[in-house]
Amino acid sequence: MKKVVFITGISSGFGFEIAKQLVKNGHIVYGTIRSKCETPHGVHVLEMDLTDSDSIQKAIQSVIENETVLDVVINNAGMHSGGPIEDIAEEVYRKHFETNIFGFMQIIQLSLPYLRKSKQATLINISSIGGLTGLPFQGIYSATKFAIEGISQALRTELKPYNVNVVVVNPGDFRTKNTASRVKSIKEDSVYAERFHNSLKIIENDENNGMDPKILAQKVGQIVEMKKPKQRYIISSNFQKLACIARRILPESLIQWLISSHYKC
Numbered sequence: 001m002k003k004v005v006f007i008t009g010i011s012s013g014f015g016f017e018i019a020k021q022l023v024k025n026g027h028i029v030y031g032t033i034r035s036k037c038e039t040p041h042g043v044h045v046l047e048m049d050l051t052d053s054d055s056i057q058k059a060i061q062s063v064i065e066n067e068t069v070l071d072v073v074i075n076n077a078g079m080h081s082g083g084p085i086e087d088i089a090e091e092v093y094r095k096h097f098e099t100n101i102f103g104f105m106q107i108i109q110l111s112l113p114y115l116r117k118s119k120q121a122t123l124i125n126i127s128s129i130g131g132l133t134g135l136p137f138q139g140i141y142s143a144t145k146f147a148i149e150g151i152s153q154a155l156r157t158e159l160k161p162y163n164v165n166v167v168v169v170n171p172g173d174f175r176t177k178n179t180a181s182r183v184k185s186i187k188e189d190s191v192y193a194e195r196f197h198n199s200l201k202i203i204e205n206d207e208n209n210g211m212d213p214k215i216l217a218q219k220v221g222q223i224v225e226m227k228k229p230k231q232r233y234i235i236s237s238n239f240q241k242l243a244c245i246a247r248r249i250l251p252e253s254l255i256q257w258l259i260s261s262h263y264k265c
């Protein structure tokens with residue numbers, strides 16, 4: 001069945017491939033970008049900035065004015081940062097929350113009145129395995145993803161009477177432009193400098209050798225088609241999936257040791 005889909009951040013990576021996949025599947029897709037760029041063929045493109053409240057309102061309203069209904073919302077767009085918690089600049093962590101959480105929250109609040117009226121509604125929130133485990137030198141990023149997890153859990157109960165599916169997708173390491181666009185924030189004389197840069201090399205190597213975003217897009221395409229999808233999909237290597245399972249079983253101290261060993265910090 002053809003659905004009206006609103007997805008944020010289609011300029012590259014997950015968003016680009018998801019939008020492309022959903023158009024291929026026959027859905028009506030509205031996707032957002034911050035500035036002019038190449039976008040998938042067949043997508044209705046909307047300019048929107050997650051830190052600009054007016055642009056978010058205009059984007060949602062454009063969908064409703066054109067289609068009158070909204071069946072699927074995919075919160076994909078976000079910001080990536082890296083740096084020691086002690087060093088990360090205030091303007092960086094404030095912008096990170098404004099982008100990943102405050103803008104995300106506004107989209108949810110504006111879209112829910114229409115999703116509740118749909119007979120086939122699904123809200124898909126793109127989190128991360130970093131939303132299940134706090135990652136060293138990516139603490140602010142993990143914090144925003146943890147927030148997405150909490151909001152999604154609460155929404156499942158609140159929306160139960162309205163049959164709105166709330167799905168969280170937790171990607172592992174993927175090859176996207178997020179690696180190059182990561183905002184790095186560290187003081188020049190930081191005591192963390194050596195450990196941060198050692199960890200960053202490992203993080204970037206894992207990402208650059210990660211999975212193809214098309215794999216995640218195909219799974220999201222399947223989720224959109226499902227009447228009753230699962231509440232969570234971890235899309236990652238088998239090793240990372242096992243690590244997520246181990247996180248719920250093993251002692252906290254052992255998990256901390258494993259993380260420190262992997263990231264050499």
